Structures are given as C-alpha cells and as structure tokens.
Amino acid sequence: MATRINESTLADEATFIAAEGLKRRSLLRLAVSGGTLATLGPLANAQSVTPKRGGTLVIGADADPIGLDPVTVTAYSSYDFTALLYTGLFRWNADMKVELDLAAGYIAPNDTTYIIRLRQGVKFHNGQDFTAEDVKHTFDRILDPASASPSATLFSGIKAVTVIDPFTVKFELKAPSATFLSYLATNPNGVIVPKGVADLKTKPVGTGPFVFESYEPNQQFTLKANPNYYEDKQPYLSTVVFKFFKDQASISSALRSKAIDMTWFKDPKVSAQIVKSSPDLASAPGKTSRTFPVWMSMKAKPFNDVRVRRALSLATDRKACLQTVLGGSGKVGAMVPESQVGGYDGVGPMPYYKTDVVAAKKLLTEAGYPNGIDLGDYIVVAANALDVQCAQVLQQQWAAAGIKVNIKPMETAPLIGLWLKGDFGLLSIALSWSPDPDAIVSRLLSTGSQGKGIGMADAPLDKLIEDARAILDNTKRAAAYQQIQKHIADQAYILQIYQYPLRWEAWRKYVKGYVPLAANIRTFVRTTWLDK
Amino acid sequence: MMSIGLLMLASLVVITLFGTWIAPYNPSETSADSLAGPTAAHWLGTDSIGRDLLSRLIVGGRTTLLITFVAVTLAVCCGLVLGLFCGYVGGLADQVVMRVLDVVFAFPVFLLAIAVVAALGPSVPNLILTIAIVYTPRLARVVRGPVLSVKRWDHVEAARSVGVSEFNIATRHVLPLIVSPVLVETSLTLAQTIFTITALSFLGLGPPPPDPNWGAMLSEARQFMELAPLTVIGPAAAIVFATLTFIVLANGLRERLDVASR
C-alpha cells in the first residue's frame, strides 16, 4: 500500500514540478523538510500473509468520547474514535514519519507556501465527494474564533488557504514552520471535515476507514467498515466495537475472558501480569511518549532560588522511581519525550540528574536551610494512579535530604486551572505526545502566559526556543532541542522524572496487523485483521 | 457473644491508639521490591510500590477506625441532642427539624461525600464531618421515637404533676430508657460507617496518600490480584474483622438488653 502511494506520487510530482517550472532549491526542500516521505516500515513485513476479511474487533476502552467533531473536540478520549472516522491530508506512519493520506502529493515553492494536490475519487461517509472546498472549509472553521477550536493555536501560522481547483489547495503561512506538516498529520487536529454537514458532534461524517453506526453512552460504540475507503483493500474488519469499562481490573478480566480482543493499560505491571498469565495475548509497549514532570512555581521563595531547585533534583533518584513505579518499563526523561525530534533517550548525562543526597543537603545549607525545608503542598492528578504512586516515592526520597512535602491529590479540572495560572508550589501533571516539541518547551517562555505564571525570566532560553522553532533541518533541530533540555535541567526549572509510553497495549494473538503508534491513537486498526 | 465482641473491640482500640508503634515498618517507606509475597522481612509481603503490607494494614486501621469512632461519636451526640429536642418539644419545631433532617437523609451519601471532598479537599477532618452529617438524622430518629412514647408514660406524668422540672424528667426518667436502643443503633452505625468509609476510599474520596487506608488499598490492589493476592485479601480481611466486631457487639447488646422493639 505504502509503495503504491509513493510511486504514484513521484510520477505525478515529476509532471507537476515540470509544469510549475520550479527551482532546484524547492526540490531539495521536498526531500529534506520536516515532512519526509514515508518509509515502508513494519507494515510491509506484516503483509506477507494474506489478511482475512471480515469479523468484528472488540476493543476495551476506559473512557467515553466527548463529542465527535474533530474541529471542536477537546477530550483525549474522543481521539480513538476520530482516528477511525476521519482522515487528513497527511498521517503518521508506524515509524513516526509523516506520510501522504488525502494528499496525493505536494510542493513547497518557498518557505511559506505549500501547494497540495488532493487524492481524487474520495467520498465522505454520506456519499459527498471530497474536494478542495472541504479542505478550505475545515481550516476556515478551525481558525474561526466562534468555533473555539483547540486546533486554532496550532494552525495560527496560516495566513491563507486558497482553492486553486477542485483538487488543489494552497496554504500560505505567515512564517516558515518546521512543524506545519506534522500538525496536518495529527488526528484530530488536521483531519478534514465535510462542507455543509451540520452536527458532527453526534453524527460524525468523515473520510476515514470506518463509518459511525451507533453509540450507547457508557456501554458501547459501534463502527462499520467504510466500503468506499480509498486505500486498496482496507479496512479488513467489517465491524469495530468499543466497549467501555470503568477501571483497570474490569478491563483485565474482560480481556482474559475474551469479552474484548484488545485494549490498553495504564500500568505496565498490570499489562505484564496479564500477558504472562495468558499465552495467547500479545503486547507492545509503544514508544515512550509521556513525561512525568514536577513543575515548580518560581515566583516566590524558596523556588526562586536555583540552589533549592538543584537540591531537589539531586535528591531525586530517577532510576529508582522508574524501577519502583513502572517496573523498569520506561526511561529517565527530560523535557521532550524520546520518540520525537530532539528527545532525550534516557542515556547520557543531564545536569543534576545523578542522585547525590549529600550534595543536595549542602546546597540547601548554602541557600539558608541547614535543617531541611518544608516545601508545602505537592499537587498531583488524583485519577492517575501512576502519578500518585511516583509522588509518594519522591516524597520518601526527598525526605532523606530533609525536604518535606505534603501530597495533595486533586481532580483534573481544578488542577489544570491552578497549573495554567501558576498558583501552586509543586505540581505534577504529565505531558503527552504532541507533534511538535516546541509546544512542550515553549511553556517555559517568559513571554508566554504560562511562563509568566510560574515566574520564568530567562532571556537566553527564550532566544534558544524561538530560534529552534524556525530551524527546518531535522538534525539541526534535534541538536537545538537537546541544548534547550540541557539548559532546563541545569537550571532545574522543572524536574523531569521519567518518560514512558502513554499506554501499554495488549491484544489477543489472533488480532493481526495492528501496530501501536507513539501518537497514541489507534489508526492502525485500518490494517488489522482477525485470524479466527 | 458480648464477651467475644468486647475482645474484638479491645483489639481495635489498641490498634487505633498504638498503631504507629506496633507497625514494624514506616508504612510510607517505598522500595523497589514491589508486590512481593510473604517473606521473613515482610510478613504479608509488599504493595505496588514496595511498602510493607502489614504496617500499612495496621496504620490504615488506625486511620479508618479513628475516623469511624470520632465521626460516630459526633453523630451520636448531635443525634441525641436533636432527637431529645424533637421528641420532647414536639409540635412545629419537631416537624421542621425533622424535615430538615429528612433533606439530609434523602441526599445520596456519595454525592454529599464527593461534594465535600471536591470542595474542601480530601482529609481526615472533612471525612469525619461528612460521615457525621450523614448519620446524624438516623440517630436522631432512633432517639426521637422512644422519647415520643416515653414522655406520655404514667410515672413520667406523675413526676410532672408532682412538680419535677422537665430537665430532671428528661435526664432521670427518659434518658435511661433510650440508652438501649441508642447503644444498639450506635454499634450498627459503627459497622455501617466502616462500610461507608471503605467504600468512599474505594472510590478515591478517602484520606489522601500516602496515609494508608483499607478502602483505598483494596481498590488499588484489584489490578494486581493475581500477582499478589495478599494485597487484596489483607485489606478485605481487615474490613471484615472490623465490621464483624461491631455487628457482634450489636447482637450481644441486643441479647443483653433484651430490646423487644421490632
């Protein structure tokens, strides 16, 4: 499948380029820019057996979707569903590289323009034809303030979207962006919605491999295969059913009793246990895509003293946290997870990462706290069991250096309110995969609302971050972000503990062709088939 | 019956008062040795982040029982005052107070608990407050009933006619008669409170970590049932033991005091 896309694309593009009479520079950019074309990846190997068609895949889910309109959806739990109902111009492949999807090819005549040629003959689930008008409509909606779209900030760099002909769209950006294509590839931010369809929240209509059939809240969500899906022979399944469960124990039991074929777990120990006990279960940890940071608000004492922050970092034994909480399934983390441009892969030194309780005490004494210090409330998300566990481990570790904290689990909504405003002392909220590392590090910009809220005032760091945004070369970008992360660790603006896959996926061995994605959505259900 | 109950109660009281000293380890002390089975070092094994299970059960018992005893005492006091007031005074005041209590009574327990915890934060005092609020109407009702009937009895009327003050009548004649049903109801309430507290902790509304408490321990351990069954059986057995204590006490009291009411 991937092969076919590449061939047609290259052939078409050759004609296209010739017709437009482009400069050599642009051709080079095609190859090198942030959107590298797809490699075949593991899918090629998987397709050596002929997939069987038909059947129903039952997936266990732990949260209901809240709204199915990709332009307005905010709840992470909806992403599973939008990933199957909608597709975008580009998508992520199994190796986390951007590849073509609804786009048949594209040209970037200069740094800020993308001319995208669209696939022809694609129909929406309601029979409507997919054209450039739908692309324009989608982005008009996203950028319209009245939509209150969470994707608006991601695409705020778009200056104009123009329809050139029914199958060609032109995007003009305000400034060069290394991540524009990455965002286009991300579900649900970059997916295309049909023009003229009103209520997508409850009656979703897209171009995805599966069509919405029915939804019973807290019970079941049913999808049927899209007979007009444009990828040859896909999807193999005829039905996909999501069943909702409230907790991990019920999900484990359901998986074991074959009430569901596939699910994902939040705790690697649970996942390991269940796979060990059932020989016909397979699992994959996915790529590390989530970090567990300890945020500090540096507006006031004692956090405005870098010695206190460094002492905290020295008192932390990251490896022990990793071992105790995750059973070793993860890596020591920095600001950006490993599975992205410039992520820290858990090996190699970061400043103040080596545990040294004696040095920590010394720093505290220098800062004026010879007898230890009470840092007050340490707020964590009550619903994340792993976070709460790690917080308790950290509390014990810090106590050994004379640092006392009081753990305060809180509901997610109020916690986020405090976090965004900087109204806290210590707070942990995990950061998940995002297509662009800039989205993660720019929280520490002293010019940003969040940075201001926590008292950031590091002009050199601001410059590093802003410069990194504009770098288009992947290798250079990676190096720049490594430097940023080292600087952050050196100043201990934020303590990063470990990084781990957001979920551990487990499925019955008769489920074939499924590949977990670091982007944390189940797009590869489209290549899944049942060997039953 | 009674003697067994008192013995069990005594053990619970000891745990409540001296728990932190009896426990072999610091219940918050983590280690990398998670979900281990029973060993010489850890008699009941360890939990998901390597803490000693036995210590957590003992100290968790202390927290759970402390909340139970204090909350129920509070509820009994308020219930006594309100019940005596209503039963004695009667009339409109009685009706109004009882209806206000009905509002509390009609409110789903969990909504109240969730709301208090979300608004004020999960902590031991807030939990005590919630439980006390929830069980006061029940106890007030139990007190009020006998008071209503007793205050019309002949010898009480006789005392009144002779000129004994109402207060003396209340304390000397009425109060002793309600002792038995109140005692029985109290021990039943204690049993129910254990259930409520563990249920609330199970749902995540109990005292915050790292303080151990049985309900939260049980809830957390459900995922690891096969890896380390003791992490489930331990808290379950503890909950059963505590509840059983109060039920046995209630039954024993009923037999002793020979309460004939149905």
Added chain:
Amino acid sequence: MRRLVLIRLAWMLPILLGVSVVAFLLMRALPGDFAQASAGTTELAPEALNIIRRDLGLDRPVWEQYLRWLAKLLEGDFGDSFTTHKPVLGELLPRLAVTAELTLIAGLMAMAMGASSGLASARWRGRTDWLVRGINGLFLAVPNFVIATLIVLLAGLYFPEVGIFNYTPFLTDPLGNLGSMLLPAFSLALAVSVTISENTRAAVLEVSSQDFVMVARAKGLRPSTILWQYLVRNALTPIITVTGLQLASLLGGSILIETIFTIPGMGQYLFDAVSSRNYPVVQAIVLVAATIVLLVNVLVDVAYARVDARVSYE
C-alpha cells in the same frame, strides 16, 4: 393514619425543593466547571471556554440558572446532558430501570436465601442454627464491593469463558439480560438476606413457643399452615420495611457494583456526572433518588406505626 400519610406526602415537596437547591449550590461550590473539565489537558483560550459556557447558560447568575431549571422542570423537561447534548430524562429512565431491575432481582434473591436459611435455622436448631447465624454474620461484614471484586477475579481466573461483562439490555435479549444481572445482584443480595434470615428465624421461634399452636393442632389444622399464616402476618412487615430501607439506600451501594460489573445504572451515571460537572444530570439524579428515599421512608413509618401501636405521631 391517612391524615398522617397525606401530611408526610405534602412535606415531600418542600423537602425536594430544599434538596434540589442544596444540590445546585453544592455542584457550583466544586472547583472547576464543565468547560474546564471537558477541556482536560488541552489548553483552551479563556474566550473559547466562555463560548462553551455561554452555550450552556453557565454565564448567567446562579439564581437565574436555578429558576430556569425549575421552570423547565415544571414543564417536565429535565434539560440536556452537557456531554451528550441529549435530553437527560431520556438517558435517566433506562438507567433507573436498570438499577431498579438490579435491586429487584437482588431483593428476590435475598428473600429466597434469607427465608430459607432463617427457616432452616429455626426448625433444626443446634448446629444448623449456629452455622447459619455464623455465616450471616460473615455476609453482613463483607462489603458488597469486596464480594463483587472476588467474584470477578475468580470468574476471570477459573472460568475465563464465562462472559461477566456481557450486559445486554432487556429489550434486546431478556434471557441474556437476566443472566448478566445474576452475579451483580448476588453481590448485593447477600447482606440484605441476613436481616431477612434473622427476622424469619425470630418469627418462627416465636410461633413454636405459642400455645395457640397446640390449640390449632387440637382443632385439626396443620402446623405448617399456622406457621405460614403467622409468618405472613408478623414477619413479613419488618422484612419488607427493612428490605425496603436497604434497597432504597442501594443507590449508593450500587455505584460500586455497577462500576465493577459495568452495568449502566444510576450510580455510575451520578459519579460520572459529578466528575464531569454535568449539572443537569446531577440535578435530575438527586431529585429522583431523593424522591425514592422519601417515599420509602413514608412507607416504612406507616408500617412501623401499624406494628407498634404505642408510638404516637402528634
């Protein structure tokens, strides 16, 4: 008696009003609101959050929101759920039916188990009696969610082919539905069966010590008929009242069972609604739950008054 019942029913209205006001205020006292809760970790600009609030009417003053809600309620409209944008009543009634069904099955199970164990206990004293009362004590002491958890664990380990989570709605498949309700109902029934057992046992014991048994025998009536008549007349009332009380409070207890067995009942609905700050749903559930509790209370008080003539309710 009739006057008493009417007075209590009349009082229900102001009480329910009070309950709804308390629920309204309590929900708004919770930190965060629906807009924030649904945004999760995605950062939305304050304007975006305000748009969501305006659409749901959350930007109006609290008293105005309450009066609007009340006005709609009087027309029979419970409002729309914030998360699904569908009418709350339409979502609530099926869930109420499910919880009611669960409760009913649990009640029937409890009566069957309790009556038979109580009978056995009283008829064949000695060791049977001791055994039954011991087991009763144990049942009472084990919380229903612990039982439920153990059932789920055992089923998963030793009977992996048995589908425990296959809840099917009644209308789709009546037999399957009943099958999926058996285990959860059993978890709930155990504790309730104890009271029934104790009461049955007490009633049967009283009967056997009565003189009229001998008289009846002399008249030619069979002891079992007498036993039955006596039971019905005397033991049934306390059994029903106590069962009624316990079942009415099951809305709280069933949250746990519904969660563990993934049954779409009221308990789960309430918990989710509070977490997501889904105000209309919470209001509706509180109202329904309170009504049930109050009604059952009235029934219980009436039954008690019939039993104990000494209690006066001036």
